[in-house]
Amino acid sequence: MTRVLLSEDHPQYVTEAHGCRFTGADGREYLDLMCGWGPVVLGYAHPAVRRAADEQTRLGDCVNGAAPVMVELAELLVDTVPSADWAMFAKNGTDATTTCVTIARAATGRRKVLTAHGAYHGAVPWCTPGKSGVTVEDRAHVDHFEYNDIASLGAAVDRAGGDLAAIVVCPFRHDVRRDQELADPEFARAVRALCNRTGAAMILDDVRCGFRLSLGGSWEPLGVRPDLAAWSKAMANGYALAAVTGIAALRDAASDVYVTGSFWYSAVSMAASVATLTELRETDALVRMDRAGQRLRDGLDAQAKRHGLEVNQTGPVQMPLLTFAGDPEFTVATRWAREAVTRGVYLHPTHNWFLSAAHTESDIDEILDRTEDAFAAIARSVGGLSPN
Ligand code: PMP
Structure with a gap:
């Protein structure tokens, strides 16, 4: 069976979710890039x-x-x-x-x-x-x-x-x-x-x-x-x-x-x-989702480059996946996902992510603030070189 399980730092239980954020049973708030593994397209608890x-x-x-x-x-x-x-x-x-x-x-x-x-x-x-x-x-x-x-x-x-x-x-x-x-x-x-x-x-x-x-x-x-x-x-x-x-x-x-x-x-x-x-x-929900996805992709690309890390971002921008070059076992991707979740961004190392219409530009910027630090942590541990 293919394993798609997440790290021990990923919260296993969720107490509340609104928009593009949820609260784990640990009481921490997370910016979410999985949208309940796809079902949530307008944002959690959408009023209408x-x-x-x-x-x-x-x-x-x-x-x-x-x-x-x-x-x-x-x-x-x-x-x-x-x-x-x-x-x-x-x-x-x-x-x-x-x-x-x-x-x-x-x-x-x-x-x-x-x-x-x-x-x-x-x-x-x-x-x-x-x-x-x-x-x-x-x-x-x-x-x-x-x-x-x-x-x-x-x-x-x-x-x-x-x-x-x-x-x-x-x-x-x-x-x-x-x-x-x-x-x-x-x-x-x-x-x-x-x-x-x-x-x-x-x-x-x-x-x-x-x-x-x-x-x-x-x-x-x-x-x-x-x-x-x-x-x-x-x-x-x-x-x-x-x-x-x-x-x-x-x-x-x-x-x-x-x-x-x-x-x-x-x-x-x-x-x-x-x-x-x-x-x-x-509404322009699909257009906004596309725009938010592009902003995320551009931001992640720029960050990876800044840290000397070679990444591949694939799939439509609303359903993205980021992997690292020369990382066939997803070891680096798994570490990066773990660095991200400890900074409050929930994403997956081997399964596509999902954006929703609730992801605003400022939410994406907040996500990027945290992934910047996650990339920095990876770059420190691999000496700023390509992971292979
Ligand atoms: N087809 C595709 C392409 C899927 O992604 C999934 C769920 N991940 C399924 C079928 C099965 O859907 P469900 O888990 O709701 O039974």
């Missing part, structure tokens, strides 16, 4: 989202039937996401990706599913990165390709032959413990073309990136639209919710598959999602 959730709590949450807000949310999603003709809801990202695969198999009557080597799509046997408790049979119909490698994708499609149900792909390569890699537009177009040619469903796993990079779907800027998309994390600003959206041609298959859960119809998270998506649509 809380108001909507409180109002729906008063009306009813988990009742015998769905609340009208579910229809409102489905219509809002269909209006926001150009590839969506319908929407259905669940709780976690794993529910959404697994339901996409089930719908693709139902629609095509085929079995094979292709995913990129190292990509994370959830924590159930067909896709978990863990091996414990997983049988060979659980993975019998899942094959892999290299992200951004059209030849490798083509070979995997050939291996699946007439049994290819779906290609599942993330908007960019954000595997843990490696530099991030943006999608090559040619690769994205090849995924689409191969699905068109074979009749397989193209599934975009937008669980991590969705509603952070581009409101209508993370490959909208590339002009590549999926048949099915999996959403979760940011869609309700921290309330538990996931969604599958799809094209009209897959509506019947989506209606036919049996999927449900005790809490899938809970209305509070749906009301929170309507408020979140409305805020994202009607």
